[in-house]
Amino acid sequence: MFDFFKKNSPGSNPVKSSLTERLKQGLSKTRQQFSSQLASLFGGGKIDADVYDELETILLTSDVGVAATQYLLDQLKQSVKRENLQDTTELKAALKAALLELLTPLEYPLTINEQKPFVIMMVGVNGAGKTTTIGKLANLFQAQGKSVLIAAGDTFRAAAREQLQVWGERNNVHVVAAESGDPAAVIFDAINSAKAKNIDIVLADTAGRLPTQMHLMDEIAKVKRVIDKAHAGAPHEILLVLDANTGQNAVMQVKAFDDALKVSGLVLSKLDGSAKGGVIAAIAQARPIPIRYIGIGETMDDLREFKAADFVDALFDA
Amino acid sequence: MLENLTGRLQGVIKNLRGQARMTEDNVADAMREVRMALLEADVALPVVKEFIINVKARAQGQDVLQSLTPGQAVIQVVHDELTALMGKANVALNLAVVAPAIILMAGLQGSGKTTTSAKLAKLLKEQKKKVLLASADVYRPAAIEQLKTLAKQLEVDCFDSNASQKPCDIAAATLDFAKRHFYDVIIFDTAGRLGIDEAMMAEIKALHAQLNPVETLFVVDAMQGQDAVNTAKAFGDTLPLSGVILTKLDGDARGGAALSVRHITGKPIKFIGVSEKVDGLEPFHPERMASRVLGMGDVLSLIEQAQKNVDIDEAKKLAEKIKSGKNFDLDDFKAQMVQMRNMGGMGALMDKMPAQMSGMAAKMNTADAEKSMRRIEGIINSMTPLERRKPELIKATRKRRIAMGSGVEVQEVNRVLNQFEETQKMMKMFSKGGGMAKMMRGMQGMMGGKLPGMR
Ligand SMILES: Nc1nc2c(ncn2[C@@H]2O[C@H](COP(=O)(O)OP(=O)(O)OP(=O)(O)O)[C@@H](O)[C@H]2O)c(=O)[nH]1
Ligand SMILES: [Mg+2]
Numbered sequence: 001m002f003d004f005f006k007k008n009s010p011g012s013n014p015v016k017s018s019l020t021e022r023l024k025q026g027l028s029k030t031r032q033q034f035s036s037q038l039a040s041l042f043g044g045g046k047i048d049a050d051v052y053d054e055l056e057t058i059l060l061t062s063d064v065g066v067a068a069t070q071y072l073l074d075q076l077k078q079s080v081k082r083e084n085l086q087d088t089t090e091l092k093a094a095l096k097a098a099l100l101e102l103l104t105p106l107e108y109p110l111t112i113n114e115q116k117p118f119v120i121m122m123v124g125v126n127g128a129g130k131t132t133t134i135g136k137l138a139n140l141f142q143a144q145g146k147s148v149l150i151a152a153g154d155t156f157r158a159a160a161r162e163q164l165q166v167w168g169e170r171n172n173v174h175v176v177a178a179e180s181g182d183p184a185a186v187i188f189d190a191i192n193s194a195k196a197k198n199i200d201i202v203l204a205d206t207a208g209r210l211p212t213q214m215h216l217m218d219e220i221a222k223v224k225r226v227i228d229k230a231h232a233g234a235p236h237e238i239l240l241v242l243d244a245n246t247g248q249n250a251v252m253q254v255k256a257f258d259d260a261l262k263v264s265g266l267v268l269s270k271l272d273g274s275a276k277g278g279v280i281a282a283i284a285q286a287r288p289i290p291i292r293y294i295g296i297g298e299t300m301d302d303l304r305e306f307k308a309a310d311f312v313d314a315l316f317d318a
Numbered sequence: 319m320l321e322n323l324t325g326r327l328q329g330v331i332k333n334l335r336g337q338a339r340m341t342e343d344n345v346a347d348a349m350r351e352v353r354m355a356l357l358e359a360d361v362a363l364p365v366v367k368e369f370i371i372n373v374k375a376r377a378q379g380q381d382v383l384q385s386l387t388p389g390q391a392v393i394q395v396v397h398d399e400l401t402a403l404m405g406k407a408n409v410a411l412n413l414a415v416v417a418p419a420i421i422l423m424a425g426l427q428g429s430g431k432t433t434t435s436a437k438l439a440k441l442l443k444e445q446k447k448k449v450l451l452a453s454a455d456v457y458r459p460a461a462i463e464q465l466k467t468l469a470k471q472l473e474v475d476c477f478d479s480n481a482s483q484k485p486c487d488i489a490a491a492t493l494d495f496a497k498r499h500f501y502d503v504i505i506f507d508t509a510g511r512l513g514i515d516e517a518m519m520a521e522i523k524a525l526h527a528q529l530n531p532v533e534t535l536f537v538v539d540a541m542q543g544q545d546a547v548n549t550a551k552a553f554g555d556t557l558p559l560s561g562v563i564l565t566k567l568d569g570d571a572r573g574g575a576a577l578s579v580r581h582i583t584g585k586p587i588k589f590i591g592v593s594e595k596v597d598g599l600e601p602f603h604p605e606r607m608a609s610r611v612l613g614m615g616d617v618l619s620l621i622e623q624a625q626k627n628v629d630i631d632e633a634k635k636l637a638e639k640i641k642s643g644k645n646f647d648l649d650d651f652k653a654q655m656v657q658m659r660n661m662g663g664m665g666a667l668m669d670k671m672p673a674q675m676s677g678m679a680a681k682m683n684t685a686d687a688e689k690s691m692r693r694i695e696g697i698i699n700s701m702t703p704l705e706r707r708k709p710e711l712i713k714a715t716r717k718r719r720i721a722m723g724s725g726v727e728v729q730e731v732n733r734v735l736n737q738f739e740e741t742q743k744m745m746k747m748f749s750k751g752g753g754m755a756k757m758m759r760g761m762q763g764m765m766g767g768k769l770p771g772m773r
Binding site for chain 2: 057060061062063065066125126127128129157158159160162163164165166167210211212213215243245246247248249250270272273274275276279298
């Protein structure tokens with residue numbers, strides 16, 4: 001849905017450039033479909049029950065969830081009364097304002113403080129985009145002139161280490177890994193190595209886990225404690241990666257990981273697809289945690305800071 | 319799994335059950351609740367709308383109106399419609415073609431295609447098929463490596479592709495290799511892709527044309543939200559799908575995708591992924607899932623699981639002992655725990671129990687319980703065969719030795735012995751008849767406060 005920022009297909013290379021062109025056309029087509037649907041709705045007609053039904057549909061089908069949708073519609077009805085709104089153009093502006101108000105507190109970019117090394121730990125469910133985000137973050141921080149080291153803390157999934165190593169090579173960043181074994185030990189070693197080499201930022205990958213797997217949630221809490229032992233006060237940032245395709249389950253993920261670890265930031269990945277990621281509205285209500293970045297593709301440039309206004313625009317204007 | 323939906327629907331059911339008469343009002347109330355429950359469970363909005371219309375129509379029909387227990391009849395309607403939504407019955411893989419039968423895997427990024435490919439390979443290997451895994455994911459770093467590693471673990475062959483090749487070349491080479499080496503089945507893994515990524519969708523369409531698979535399986539993350547509609551439609555429009563696999567159902571309290579994906583693609587859900595381990599793939603049974611959603615439990619799956627994973631001879635011996643009510647000793651106690659673990663552990667078991675029982679289990683931390691089961695096993699292992707057969711011999715000195723041997727405090731040994739006695743009593747109770755109800759009460763006794771996982 002954040003397609004207007006970009007788009008390269010994953011393995012984009014010269015051979016595929018014509019395909020990339022076609023892809024762009026495809027994306028704009030999808031975008032047009034959606035916006036024309038909205039354009040007719042918000043074209044400036046009278047405000048009636050049908051319009052509210054339509055708005056409810058838009059919010060629900062964007063994964064905003066029942067409670068947050070209800071809240072937003074209530075807000076909307078109040079401002080219609082209060083400001084005596086007449087047509088659907090005004091209604092749209094009011095709804096955007098209500099959503100923006102809900103999401104703005106989440107717009108709080110990550111600042112790397114003087115801690116050295118500044119340790120960032122990535123967590124999330126299986127396949128959310130943790131490893132890819134590390135590749136993107138390494139690229140971002142290096143572009144800011146910072147030195148980076150990666151810790152291959154996923155010692156569970158097959159070839160997780162090899163995957164991360166490729167990202168290390170692409171960024172020309174050293175990846176600390178062990179043949180197998182204990183995630184905490186790998187990250188511990190990486191932090192010590194970063195200290196010795198005077199590295200600015202350590203990015204620690206961890207294995208994907210579902211919040212229902214209690215023993216794995218205990219394990220990650222232990223990893224966090226060990227990191228603190230290696231470097232008092234670390235990790236300085238715990239990033240929970242959420243897949244924008246996820247529905248209301250994302251709220252549970254945020255709660256569970258936050259309860260276990262105290263999550264300090266979120267990354268919303270895969271916003272380049274057709275999923276809207278509206279569940280962050282529900283998260284803003286249930287457990288507001290800053291969204292540091294959004295992921296908009298599979299290459300290392302496909303990371304942006306979260307901007308609430310852009311997000312709201314994309315949701316309604318496409 | 320699905321607790322959320324189950325919990326909400328239970329409220330509705332409780333309300334309905336008591337109703338002597340169905341009025342437009344109480345049906346409407348119930349349906350509003352059902353709608354909320356389904357939406358909260360991430361069932362796609364268009365699917366919810368249709369579901370509600372169908373249930374409403376039938377709830378006002380003759381069957382319900384003339385029923386002596388209209389509330390119950392409405393519940394039956396909801397159950398029927400849920401089942402209908404998910405498909406009528408289990409549909410198995412169809413591999414009845416001239417070998418090699420090809421299975422093509424497709425889906426979004428991160429949906430679980432590679433892990434599922436490996437799980438499928440394991441399943442088919444167990445059916446004595448000669449299986450070849452192959453990956454054409456040349457995009458995600460080390461994706462091919464991941465499949466190769468899993469294949470090695472399973473002792474299944476994996477075609478030797480690499481990321482510098484073109485997917486269509488990999489497909490051609492895989493086909494050729496499989497034919498020359500007489501494989502029964504090829505499981506062909508592909509890169510994750512977005513439904514709106516036309517270039518990538520064109521790629522998989524071409525792969526499909528080239529491979530002509532007998533099964534084209536769409537792999538969907540059970541946690542997926544409303545966009546399941548668009549994604550399922552995009553894949554369904556591009557590929558002639560033959561089935562769906564729903565992954566990560568172990569993590570999901572909602573599982574709404576199970577209800578919408580089948581409806582949108584019109585293709586049966588053939589399997590569900592229920593654990594990260596390679597054996598965590600189960601055939602999907604719509605009617606059982608519907609029962610599960612409504613909190614009626616899935617006893618059938620439980621029995622099947624038992625049949626598959628429990629050592630039948632062992633179980634028979636145990637059953638004999640239970641029947642006779644005598645001689646149930648510590649060895650049997652241990653065997654019982656091992657059997658339980660073989661069936662996927664407490665968590666997996668409780669998941670399939672009727673809601674009333676799993677409600678009880680929810681108070682218990684199953685991971686802790688499993689840990690403590692392992693500790694109990696350790697303690698029993700430190701006993702001599704004689705002690706295991708005659709636990710009454712175990713007095714202070716022996717207790718100390720056993721505690722030392724298993725690295726625990728003496729109190730722990732005492733606790734195990736108490737627990738064993740409880741179980742023994744329960745077994746006697748069971749043997750005297752009274753069946754399940756008594757046993758459940760007994761189990762509650764056995765677990766009540768005794769396992770440290772209990773909150
Ligand atoms: N389109 C798109 N795909 C993404 C994005 N971020 C990650 N992916 C893809 O999602 C898939 C999973 O990403 P990973 O980074 O491996 O996810 P993970 O959380 O590390 O997964 P596990 O370690 O297996 O739990 C890969 O195919 C990535 O290329 C994104 O922003 N957009
Ligand atoms: Mg990873």
